[in-house]
Amino acid sequence: MAVEVAEEIRATGTLAPTAAFLARRRWVDRTMRGLLAVAASLSIFVTLGIVWVLVSESLVFFRHVSLVEFLTDTEWTPLFANPRFGILPLLAGTVTVSAIALLVAIPCGTVLAIYLSEFASYRAREVIKPVLELLAGVPTVVFGYFALLVVTPTLRIFLPDISGFNMLSPGLVMGVMILPYVVSLSEDAMRAVPNSLREGAYALGYTRLQTGLRVVVPAAFSGITAAYLLGMARAVGETMVVAIAAGQNPKFTFNPLEGAATITAYIVQVSLGDVPHGSIGYQSIFAAGLVLFVFTLFFNLVGFILRRRFREVY
C-alpha cells in the first residue's frame, strides 16, 4: 500500500488521493468485509446444523415418548425390555458431578489466579504455570482411572459407605482437571487489568490483597465469568472420567456417595454399544444431547447477562 501511495504521489505530484486510489481502497475494504462475513456465517451455519440434527432426531424420539414422561419419569432404562425414558436420573448425575467439580475448580482456581497475577514473583509464576499446563495436557482417561483406582479407595478410608462407583470421586478429579482452564483464563483477565488501576489502589493505601479483591477482580469480572463458564461447559461435557469412575448406571439421586450416569456417559455408552440405528434406544441419545445443549445454552445466557451487567471499561 505504501509503495502504491508513493507511486501515486510521484505520478500526480500531490498528496491528495486520486479517484483510482480511493476506488482501490474501497474495493479492498469491501472484499475483506465479505470474506469476514463468510467466515462468521460459516460458524453460525455449523452451529445451526448441529441444532437441526439434534432437534430433528429428537423429534423421532418424541414421537414415541411424551415430553411429560421424558421430563418427569425418574427411571432411565431405554435399552431394557420394558424401557423407561425419564431424563431426570441423567440430569441429576450431570448436575451433581459438575457441581462437585466446580466447587473444587472455582474457589481454588480463583485463589490461584489471584495469587499468580497479584502476589507471585516472576519466578514462582514461571514454575507454576507450566505445571498447570501439564495438568491440562493429561488425557482424560488417565484422570478417569486415577479417580477409580486411587481417589475412590482413598475416600473410602474417610467415608466407609462410599460405593466403588460414586460421583464424589470423579467430581473431585474433574475439578482438578478443569482447574488449569479456570486459572489460566481468570489470570489472563486479571493481568489484562491496567497497572494504572493497581497504582491508584496502592496510592490510596490498599494492601496487596485488598487491591486484588476490591479492584482487580471487579475490573476483570467479565473475563473471570467467562473462565467459570468455560470450566462449567467442560465439566458438563466431560465424559471419560465419569463414565469410568461413576459407573454407568442411571439413578435418580444427588447423593455424591452413590454411583450414577451422566448425560455424556450415557451417550458414549450407547454410541459404543451395538444399539441398532433408528431404534428408540438410538434416538434417545439425541434427546439426551438436546437436553445437554439447552443446559449449557442456559448457563451461557446467564453468563452473557452477568457480563452485560458488569461490563468492564478501563
Add this chain to the structure above:
Amino acid sequence: MTAMDKARDGYTVTLGRAADPGSEFAARVKVEVEGLSFWYGGKQALFDVTMPIAERRVTALIGPSGCGKSTFLRCFNRMHDLYPGNRYAGRIVLHPDGIDIVSPKTDPMIPRLRIGMVFQKPNPFPKSIYENVAAGLRIRGIRDRALLDEQVEKSLRRAALWDEVKDRLDASAYDLSGGQQQRLCIARALAPEPEILLLDEPTSALDPIATAHIEELIDELRAEYTIVIVTHNMQQAARISQFTGFFHLGRLVEFGPTQQLFTRPRETMTQDYITGRFG
C-alpha cells in the same frame, strides 16, 4: 539549589531572598529530600536530588518531558516498589516524625496512608462514583454512613464535580468523561484528607473552566495541605505555586521561590527553558 538562601530554625526553613518570617516564603519543611537517586533496573532516572518541600505551600515541578518529574513524585509514596528491580538511594524525610520514606525499613503503607496522589491519566476504579470517592475511607476502616456521605460530598464539591454527579452517585465511574474522571480521582485522593497531595499533571485532560476550578481548589487546599504538583504549563506553575523546582535529565537544576525562579533564574538552563528556548 546551591545558591539558595536557607536559614534553619529547627525544621523551619526560610526560603527566598527576603527572609521575612511573615512572608509566604517562610515555611516549615514538610519533607526533606536529601541526595535522592533512583534507578529503573539498571537505568538511573534521578541523580542526587536535594530539595525541601514546604509545609502548606504549593511546590511545582517543571521540566521537559522525560526529565524525571513523575519518577521523583512517585518516590514519595513508594509507587516504584510495585515493580521489581527498582532502587532508591538517599533519603526522603517526612516531618514532623522524621520517617525516611524510601528506607527499606519503612513500611511503604505508612507514606501511602499519609500521602495522596492524583495520576497523569485518570484511573477510577470499576465502582460507582460514590464508592470511588469513599474507597480511601473504607480502606481506613470508616463505615459510618453519615460520615462517608458527608466526606464524599465535601470531596466532590472541592474537586468541582458535585453539581455534575450529585444525581447519579450510583452510576459507574466509567460513565463520566475523561475530565470528569480526573476530577473524580482528585476527589478520591482528597477524601481521606492526606497530609500531602501529589499531583501529576492533574489538569492536562481538563478544559479551561475545570482547570480554573482545580487551580482555585489547590489554592484553597494550601491552607491545610502540602501540595506537590507536576505541570507542563508554566503559567500554571507561576499562578499557583510558591516554590518551583526545575528538573533536567534527572537532575534538579534549580529550586527556589516561584517568583524568583521565573523572573530572575540563577541558571541559564532555567532561563532557556522558561523562555521557551528548549524543551
